[in-house]
Amino acid sequence: MKQLALGMIAYAVQRDVDAAQLCKHAGIDPEALKHKTCPPVTAQQLQDLWLNAGRLTNDPLFGLHFAESLRPAALGIVGEIIQSSATVGEALTHAAALTHLITDQCRMEVIRTHKTFTVQLIPHTDPGATPPYAFRQLIDLLLVMVIHELDGLVFEKIIPSAVRLAYAVPDVQEYERVFRCKPLKRAGEYSLVFDSRYWDEPLLTANHQLQGLLLQKVSSLAAQTGSQPATLQTRIYNYLLANSYLGVASLNDMAANFNLSPRSLQRKLREEGVKYQEIADAVRSSLALYYIASGNYPLKDISYMLGYNELSAFTRAFKRWTGSTPVTYQSL
Known part of the structure; x- marks a missing residue:
């Protein structure tokens, strides 16, 4: 139950909950939880974690x-x-x-x-x-x-x-x-x-390897932000990146996962000076360059992995992001 507790806390943090506050309400020592020798998480602590995570996220x-x-x-x-x-x-x-x-x-x-x-x-x-x-x-x-x-x-x-x-x-x-x-x-x-x-x-075992690579990429980005609270656009970017092996989530799905209406999510992002589509495109652009540079995936597969049914649509988007076509970039 320790891994479950750690996962719940990490997700609550992504939902803008203070980890120390959540752990305090659940009677959990967050520092001890990081060590292999920490006492097991009790059923009561897990129950309190569920209750307070739902309350603090209002979800x-x-x-x-x-x-x-x-x-x-x-x-x-x-x-x-x-x-x-x-x-x-x-x-x-x-x-x-x-x-x-x-x-x-x-x-x-x-x-x-x-x-x-x-x-x-x-x-x-x-x-x-x-x-x-x-x-x-x-x-x-x-x-x-x-x-x-x-x-x-x-x-x-x-x-x-x-x-x-x-x-x-x-x-x-x-x-x-x-x-x-x-x-x-x-x-x-x-x-x-x-x-x-x-x-x-x-x-598709190769797809599991792709998940692992994406998770490493997100972990390195999280480490770069240090102890500063992540902005909403950063949290969404990292979420989209980590889960992008299944395609980039729609605005409606992302809003629902953050327990917001699509309009509220758009408003909060607007306050940070960015649109959801811009974040989604930044993720697609980053992944497209990453996949092409790896040399492991044909362009048609990359197009599908990024949610484009036609290679021509991916080519137009890639040119908009980088100024060149995927074929030209691949040959550089």
């Missing part, structure tokens, strides 16, 4: 949005899965055995039929015995992590056939945006159902 769906941003932070676990898996089915089977690395509150089972396969979370105790808020945040977190990590492993937006939750969700529209289908209430069940066609989909 009742903190777990949902935290999971949406967790892809790079989960690389350690994904790395273990990659080493022992060749397909989505194998990855999920191995992931089920690694659930304990994230939580001791539940286990994961994968059930396969002819037409579908289901990823189901089984609580170790009666959910009623666990503080409801923390338990629901944890379920949201784990289920969204499954979807988004599969995205990264196959470089495709995987859409569940069904999402089943034992509780009524507070914001159906936002859950549907994140889960990509409308959640259904089903007593005693916490599960994702997928079409069987995904089961034998091969994993």
